[in-house]
Amino acid sequence: MSAGPRYEYLWEDGVKYKRPTKLPAPEYVDALMSWAQNQLDDGKIFPNQIVRRLFRVYAHIYSNHFDHICALGIEPHLNTSYRHFFLFINEFDLVDKKELAPLEELNDAILAEDKGR
Template identity: 60%
Template sequence: MSPETLILLLNLRLHVILTLDFYNQINMLYGTVTEFCTPTECPVMNAGIGQEFPKTFKSTIQSIVRRLFRVYDHLYNRHFAEIYTLGIKAHLNTSYRHFFFFIDKFDLIKKDELIPLEELNASIISGKLNSQQQQQQQPK
């Protein structure tokens, strides 16, 4: 295993805790709109030390974060009005921003899979999505 691969895998292992934190955050955020997210409204959801890393370690993490991304995408594109009304848009924006930096840093999701939120991602990268704009952001 190359040193670069080992460093990447060690970093991912350290950030698995972040992945669990993302799961907890997205679960909490999604829980706020479950009454609006019914099968009728949303029929399809559009994310050890001394041991060798499993060969599927990175692909497993990628699969998890892809599924989490789909939940963020669903919240932004189907339930942002409810998120806004509930007064938790800043929480959603902060959670997604943290998640986006994580997946971007470790190149965990292919760029073409991020297209549904590309405008938001561009705002995050450019630094335009800050706390002041979070306060002014209106639902679509």
């Protein structure tokens, strides 16, 4: 597959195509869609591994940059984003409780507030 005469995209998925391989665009797109579906269907990769890593970003932001977030006036946006994220991962038990320890107090407050609704 190419993007004009100057750019060529080779396909490699580590399974069927172990080395970068030249494919016509329809085959490249088909291989990409199959690969993406396999990633989404793999319980080892998605969603647990992805959401665990996303949680770590939230933990980092809250632990290291919260003062800056407040100074920018975007604390409500961060809190709303995290609240939705946390309630989702909690509902479907996507992250081990021990991984959530850095934000345990915030998580408990979110759960208490949600319980009251």
